[in-house]
Amino acid sequence: MEMAPEPSNSPLRFKRVAIVGLGLIGSSIARAIRSSGQPIEVIGTDVSAAVCERAEALGLCQSVERGLAEAVQDADLVIFCVPVGAYREIAEGVAPHLKDGCIVSDVGSVKAFVLATLEPLLPSSVFLVPAHPVAGTELSGPDAGFATLFVNRWCILTPPPDAEEGAVLAVRALWESLGANVEIMSAAHHDLVLAITSHVPHLIAYNIVGTAADLEAVTQSEVIKFSAGGFRDFTRIAASDPTMWRDVFLHNKEAVLEMLGRFNEDLASLQRMIRRGDGEGLFGLFTRTRAIRRGIVQQGQETAAPDFGRRAAEPGVK
């Protein structure tokens, strides 16, 4: 599905970029643009007055506007960096103020919903190029962002079939200038891929942390104390932004339920192996899963250093 390689030295067309939502991702984009040294004016805005003030104090943007109209005025590129459940309202708010030829993009974790929601709300004189940088941490808010968040991470673009090629190339070039690798695919395929690589993992992490909290035979204090055995890693994932994740599950329902169905089938089979004492079956699966891990380390999406024991306890690390 990847497009033919394009010259990455093609001129960037953005002089003024408006970032709507200054949380972890929005504030990281602002920082990354600034640290890239490109002559781009970044205008930020956020529905929260406290976030706007904090963004000003941090000096994240050239200016922080309180109103959507002021923020997007004269922008060549407007990036929605809010939970996808808020897209409709934001689109309605900005639509009358977008200049002709403006590109509208986003960073949402679901994409078919985004295309279906935004296309009818935007004027025909603007270009829609949805994007999803596959990067993040479990922290939220303008203080959590950092300029190198996207370095060597993938950013997936899901332009509509009739997208203008120049608009797609411009968004691609911007993400590449922030250190990301860009891949282009259909929104439907994106939603399926992310359902298994991101949405279902988050769902089962939230789920087991919830299960552990509700036990009677094991206290919450015991769960916390002995979390180093594996549970701890799930709590990190389950500490991610609740609003964002609620919206992901509400708006990628079909793909998530499809992948969850597969997960449940496989888990039932694993459960049966345990019940029957099928050591060979268990060993076979546990060996097979190591290959995927090796692939991730080899492709630079992870280091091989042990992380489960935590660096703080390792030699030579403070």
Add this chain to the structure above:
Amino acid sequence: MEMAPEPSNSPLRFKRVAIVGLGLIGSSIARAIRSSGQPIEVIGTDVSAAVCERAEALGLCQSVERGLAEAVQDADLVIFCVPVGAYREIAEGVAPHLKDGCIVSDVGSVKAFVLATLEPLLPSSVFLVPAHPVAGTELSGPDAGFATLFVNRWCILTPPPDAEEGAVLAVRALWESLGANVEIMSAAHHDLVLAITSHVPHLIAYNIVGTAADLEAVTQSEVIKFSAGGFRDFTRIAASDPTMWRDVFLHNKEAVLEMLGRFNEDLASLQRMIRRGDGEGLFGLFTRTRAIRRGIVQQGQETAAPDFGRRAAEPGVK
């Protein structure tokens, strides 16, 4: 369930400790004893000739013996550091060679099985004090160990009800001297606590990595590429030692199936929320799970630093 605090300056009674199995945990104990500066002679042995050679090259122990009899001879403490499925054979091998008053301990992740298996096989002149340091990484083998693995981690002792108090205190003092915090509980309770904090998390991590590997609509290469969205953390857990984990699931069957049943019930309810579009229910769970995370960070079992975005991509970190 915790015993009354004991003086941690009570004299250590071990002059000679035999470590059976020189993998991640066994080699870490050897390193930790040495770096603690205590006058303890550490004798190691391993069923694998290659591991014995590597342990000698690394200088992990005062001596590495090829035979069980030679390794445990004159030892005050013998620690089994092998997958629990191998305990019976090891116990039968060492039993005739243990000196009177010797303490036998272990580091296995399941404990009721260990008590039931070892007690009848050991002579009445030795003391059994099973232990489980809740620490580790996803790596295996003698090169993977390090001296600070147990620092500020919990080590759970599950002595039989009629255990000799002095033997329990001696094992406790050894673990404390390696930096661990010690807690004492029944083997049955241990197995329930670890089922939820460690065994089921590993099981569902193995499971989702297996599910992802078997999809037709999403390629393995896509799973690897876009793993930064959450999946990556599961692959780390699912890269743990297959033999060890096979044995855990075979020997903690009841507690694992019990906790897995709870997990499945909760997941079915979450699945229904998604199907019905119950945003409030989803948001409620996702908010509740943050409290457990905070508890883990506050109790020093984890740092608050974001780990999901990986340090390599963060400012000021190579």
